[in-house]
Structures are given as structure tokens and as C-alpha cells.
Amino acid sequence: MLQFHPLPAVGAGAAERAIEADQTNLSVIVDERLVVKWLTPPVPLPQPAPEFFAHLTAVGFTETARPYAALTSRGADGTGTLVALVTAYLPEATDGFDWCVTEAANGRTAFAADLGRLAADLHLALATPSPTFPEPVRNGDPEGRWGTRAATALAEALELTGGADGEWLARLAERLRGLVEPLGRAGRTPLIRVHGDLHVGQTLRWRDGYAVIDFDGNPTVREQDPYQPAARDVAQLATSLEHVAQVAIKRRGADPAASVAWAARARAALLTAYRARLAEAGKAWLLEESLLAPFEIEQECRELIYAARHLPRWRYAPMGVLRARFGGTPATGDTA
Structure with a gap:
């Protein structure tokens, strides 16, 4: 067992209940x-x-569920496995795709500045040396990996997206290729250990504020590079607000035009707060602005891949974002 903070005392007969959520793993609340x-x-x-838990503990980052331990096992052949993670329970916590959809349906954007500051605080912590990450900032992508990865994601999204959505996407393909092409010239952009799957669903709103959770990486990416531009996290978090708008349209009956406008205002507030926080800390250089737009397009491709491979009913969200951006009308009959 790897321990990050002392575990609170819990009695043998402590109550347990499972978290009712659509997730791959099983989470249980104890006492x-x-x-x-x-x-x-x-x-x-x-x-x-x-590794994230150890590093964030060492540098004093507290805007997450306090990590207590990682339970591991080791087989007869010496190989190890991660069995469970133990963190603090955050009272009155709600998932981002619950609380944020409510904000969208009601046209409120005040929360977005808080999310921008939270993301900046996380990146500032990840750019701070610790025994776990003694050299947390690295430079450059001389081999053009980000461009290759984005082009591969676009090709996969085109292949996996069928029906009217797929036909519309195919007509947009050349334009999308041009938009992600700058990732191949990322050069000496600063790299840090990014969250890797930073979206509103990874931000809990709880009794005492906000917390970022789930440092397991992006489920749609094979062989992830641990060090990446901070812009990747920021782009994913920003586009997730556009997904929230699409959820509000579909599930809450929100007005489409008003919801798209809400997402634009929320994005702007988030990015403004993020930039201001980095500047306040003297580390504005962590964000390479030119990479935001290309990473956002790549992220929509990854959302389409995730929908095709894991959750078909989700396709409406990235397609809604792309159609809103590029002037398409929603398809009918081929998305759940």
C-alpha cells in the first residue's frame, strides 16, 4: 500500500454505500x-x-479529494497491479455534468471563473518540483507527435462516424485537417504532467467549493505521453462547456441558440480566469495560446471515437459542437 495522508479511523461496522453512477470502476463510500x-x-x-497523488501531496495542492492511499498487489512473477484508490469523501458533492448542466439551463456563468482558477492552480502545482516529479517542466515536441496524434484521431473519427453525421463530417474533413495541422509544429512548447482527461465531469462541486478528480488519463488515448502542453487540458475543459450546452439542449429542452451563446460566455470567463491566475504566479508561459484551437478540434474527434467505441448515445454532443461551430444543422435519426 502507498500512503499519502494518514487514514482516518473507521470502525469495523462502518456503513458502506456504492456511488450510483455510470462508471467503469466501482466506488464505495465508507462511513x-x-x-x-x-x-x-x-x-x-x-x-x-x-504518482499524481504523491506529487500533489508533496507540493501542497488541496483542490482535490484528499488522497489517502493506493492499494497495490504483486504477483508471483513480480509484476504489480493497482487494486484501489482511497480518497476523502466530499460532502454534498455533485458531478460536473449535473451541476454544470443546471447552470447552463439557467444561463449562469459565474462558476466558469472558478473553474479557470482551479485548472490554473492544478497546472501551477504540476509545474512545481517534488520528489516524485523533480523536473516537472520539459521543452518541446521535436518529432511532431501532437500533430501525428491529432491526424490519427481525425482519421479514426471519420472512419467510425456513420450516417448523416458521418457524411457531414467527411465534407468538413479537409478543413479539420488544416485546423489541427499546427500541432505538428509545436516546437519548444513547455510540457508538464497534465491531467490528461480534464473536463467538467472531473470537477466536483461540493459543500466547500470545487475539486478536480480522476487522474487516470484519457480513456480514448493509447500509450499517452505523460508530459504534454498545458493547452491540451485547457482545450478539453473549455470544449466540455460546449458539450454541457448540448446536454442542456437535449435533456433540459434549453433553447439551442441561447445555449450556444451561454457556452461562448462561459468559455471566455474560464480562459480569462485561467490566464490571469498563471500571470499572477509569473508563469503565463505555461499556456501556448496557438495550440488551443487545434487541441479543441482533436478533442471533438476523441469524443466521437469515445461515442463510437463506448457510448453511442453521446455522439450528439460532439456533433452538436461541431455543427454549431461550422454551420451545420443537427442530423435526425442517426444519433441517440
Whole structure:
């Protein structure tokens, strides 16, 4: 077991209840004090979450559910696996795709500045040296990996998206290729250990504020590079606000034009607060602005891949974002 903070005392007969959520793993709340996230199945070590927990603890980052421990096992052949993660339970916590959709349906954007500051605080913490990440900032992508990865994601999204959505996307393909092409020239952009899957669903709003969670990486990316531009996280968080607008349209009956306008205002507030926080800390250079737009397009491609491979009913969200951006009308009959 890897321990990051002392575990609170919990009695043998402590109450337990599972978190009712659509998730791959099983999370159990113990004594209204702990959350034990059981990996189903356990995953081979090394994994990013224990490293993040150790680093964030060392640098004093507290805007997350306090990490207590990572439970590991080792087989007869010496290989290790991550079995579970133990973190603090955050009272009255709600998932971002619940609380943020409510904000969208009601046209409120005040929260967005808080999310921008939260993302900046996380990146500032990840750019601070610790025994776990002694050299947390690196430079450059001389091999053009980000461009290759984005082009591959676009090709996969085109291949997997069928029906009227696929036909519309195919007509847009050349334009999208041009938009992601700058990623191949990222040059000496500063790299840090990014969250890797930073969207509103990874931000809890709880009794005492906001918390970023789930440092397990992006489920649509194979062989992720641990060090990436901060712009990747920022782009994903910003586009997730556009997904929230699409959810509000579909599930809450929100007005489409008003929801798209809401997303634009929320994005602007988030980015303004993020930039201001970095500048206040003297690290505005962490964000390479020119990479935001290309990473946003790549992210929509990854959302389409995720929908095709794991959750078909989700396709309406990235397609809604792309159609809103590029002047398309919603397809009918080929999305759930």
C-alpha cells in the first residue's frame, strides 16, 4: 500500500454505500468519510494516479479529494497491479455534468471563473518540483507527435462516424485537417504532467467549493505521453462547456441558440480566469495560446471515437459542437 495522508479511523461496522453512477470502476463510500475506488479489473503498474497523488501531496495542492492511499498487489512473477484508490469523501458533492448542466439551463456563468482558477492552480502545482516529479517542466515536441496524434484521431473519427453525421463530417474533413495541422509544429512548447482527461465531469462541486478528480488519463488515448502542453487540458475543459450546452439542449429542452451563446460566455470567463491566475504566479508561459484551437478540434474527434467505441448515445454532443461551430444543422435519426 502507498500512503499519502494518514487514514482516518473507521470502525469495523462502518456503513458502506456504492456511488450510483455510470462508471467503469466501482466506488464505495465508507462511513461518509472515505471513497474507495476499486479498479475493475485491477490495472498493471505503473499508473498515473498514484504518482499524481504523491506529487500533489508533496507540493501542497488541496483542490482535490484528499488522497489517502493506493492499494497495490504483486504477483508471483513480480509484476504489480493497482487494486484501489482511497480518497476523502466530499460532502454534498455533485458531478460536473449535473451541476454544470443546471447552470447552463439557467444561463449562469459565474462558476466558469472558478473553474479557470482551479485548472490554473492544478497546472501551477504540476509545474512545481517534488520528489516524485523533480523536473516537472520539459521543452518541446521535436518529432511532431501532437500533430501525428491529432491526424490519427481525425482519421479514426471519420472512419467510425456513420450516417448523416458521418457524411457531414467527411465534407468538413479537409478543413479539420488544416485546423489541427499546427500541432505538428509545436516546437519548444513547455510540457508538464497534465491531467490528461480534464473536463467538467472531473470537477466536483461540493459543500466547500470545487475539486478536480480522476487522474487516470484519457480513456480514448493509447500509450499517452505523460508530459504534454498545458493547452491540451485547457482545450478539453473549455470544449466540455460546449458539450454541457448540448446536454442542456437535449435533456433540459434549453433553447439551442441561447445555449450556444451561454457556452461562448462561459468559455471566455474560464480562459480569462485561467490566464490571469498563471500571470499572477509569473508563469503565463505555461499556456501556448496557438495550440488551443487545434487541441479543441482533436478533442471533438476523441469524443466521437469515445461515442463510437463506448457510448453511442453521446455522439450528439460532439456533433452538436461541431455543427454549431461550422454551420451545420443537427442530423435526425442517426444519433441517440
